[in-house]
Amino acid sequence: MALRNVIGLDHVVIAVRDLDAAAKSWEALGFTMSPRGTHSAHMGSGNYTMMLGDDYMELLGVLVPTDHNAGLRAFLEGREGLDRAAFTATDAAAGAEEVRARGLAATGPVAFGRPVPLPGGGEAEARFNVFQWPRDQRPAGLGIFACQHLTRENVWIPELQSHANGATRIVRIEVLAKDPEAAAAHLAKLIDRAAEREADGAFRVPSGSTRGDFVFLDRATLAARHPGVALDGLPEEGGAALVLGTKDMAAAAKALGTAKGATVAAAPSRATGVLLRFVPA
Template sequence: MTAHLRPLDHLVLPVGDLHVAEARYAALGFQVAPRGQHPFGTENACVYLADGTFLEPLAVADEERASEAVKSGNVFVGHDKTFRTRVGQDGLSALVLGTQDASADDARFRADAVSRGDMLRFSRPFVGFDGTSGEASFLLAFAGDLRAPDALFFTCERIGVPAVDRTPLTRHANGVTTLRRVILVAPEPHHFEMLLTTLMDHADPVRSDDAIDLQTGTSTISVLTPAAAHALLGDARWDEADPTLQFAAIEFGVQDLSATRTHLEAGGMVVETAGSSLRVDAAAGQGVPFLFTEARS
C-alpha cells in the first residue's frame, strides 16, 4: 500500500437474496465469510481479499428495522433503498475508502459541498473464520453528487474491531488476490473530478480522452465514457445522453489467468475475453461484470 494514498476499503453490492449471492460467489471460486448482521436491518456475507479490500454483498434482513432506519436519516440504508428502487435488487451501490478520521472527512465533505448527510456510528457482532466472536464498531462519513444518484461514496473509520486473523478467508480457489480497479461510467468523466478528488483527499487524476483514473493506496478508480465501457464490457446499456455517474464493473488481480479461467469454467461460468482480461458478466447475486487480470510481475 502506498502510504500517502487513501486505501480502498470495500465495495457495497446490494443483492436480492443473500443465499443466491453466496452460491454465486462460491461458484466463481470465492470464499465467503460468515454472515454479519447490522443493527439497522441489513446483513452481509463478505468476501475478503489478500490486499486488505473486500466485497460486501448486502441484503435486507429486517424490512421493519430498515424502514425505521431510513426514517431516522440513516444515509447507508436510505441509499440502499433508493438504489434498489431505481436500479434493481442486484448491483454495485457504494465505494468505501479507509480513514483514520471520519469526522475530519465529514468536515471536508461539507466544506466542499459533497456531503450526503449525517455521519453514522454503529456496532455489530463479528464472527471469525474459526468461530471466535466479538463486536466491531465503525464511523462513516458520506459523500456524493446530485448527478450521481445511484452512486454513494463514504469513508470508514474502524473504532473498535476485534483482533481476528482473516488470512484463511483471503485464500480463493479462483486465484484472486487483489481488487485492481473499480470501473464507473459517465459521458463526461471530468465532471466528477471534484467529487472523487475530495473523497480521496485531493489525489491527482490521470486524464485521457475517454477516461480519468485516480489511484488509491490499493486500487485504481476509473471513470470511463460509455463508448470505452462498451468496448471493455460488451454492454451497451449506458446512454450517452444520461449525464449521471454509475458503477459499472470490478476488476480483480490473479496470479495465473489460465488457471483462473479453468476454475471459472469448472464452476459453470461463461467466460469472455476482454482485452488482456477475462470477463464474467453480471447475474443474480453478482450485480456487475467481474474482470480478472493477471498481475504484472
C-alpha cells in the first residue's frame, strides 16, 4: 500500500559548487531564476530555484560547512549534478512514522526556513518540515527525502513560474544504474510503489499522483533515448537526466540553441552535470 502522507515528486536537488555561476548557466537555458535563498544557519546552504507547475528544480550549494551539509559536501567532492529527489509530504511527522513502520530508520522531521524576496518588493519566509530516508538508502546513488511545504504561496510565486523555454513540469528523472532492475526495485520498496519494465529495458517507478516518474537505465539505453546528446560528465551510476515538459517546443529549442530537427536537449556540460531534455507537456 502506497504511503499515505507522501504524494509524489516535489523537487530535485542539483548540487553545485558555485551557486551564482550555476544560476547563470541555467538562466542561459531559458529558466527564470528565483532570487538567491539562504537556509537556516544549521543547514549552512543556499539555493536558487526554478519553479514549475506542481514541482521545481533546486540548485543547492554550501555556504558554510556544517554537520547537516556533510552529505552535500561529500557529493560535490566527486561531481556536480543530480544528488537527491524530494517527495511532497502532506504531514512530514506522520510520513516519517510511516517509513519507520516499514522498518526503515527515517530521520526527522526537521524544521527550517529561508527568506524569500518578493517580486513586488518586500520579503516573506518559506518554511518547511523535512524528513529523510536513511542516508545509506540511495537507489543507484540517488538520495531521497520528503518535504512538507508550510508556506506554498511563498515558494510557488506566479512571476517565477514563467520560463522562456516554456517549461511546465518534470516528466521524469533518469538515473544511471549498473543494475537498473535492482535499483528500481530498491526505490519502489522505499516509497511503497511498483516498478514497471519499459520497452527499451529501462525500469520505471511512478512517484505518485500526476508527478514525475523515476526511470533507471544503463548508459546505452540513456544514449539511445537522447540521440546526438553528449553524455560526457555523467556518472557511472547516479542521477543523470531531467526530462521536462514544455508548452512550447519551439521556444525550448530556441532557448537551448537546438538545430532544426535535433533533439531538444542540453548536454551535461551546459547544465552543471545534468542532461536536460524537453518534450511536449
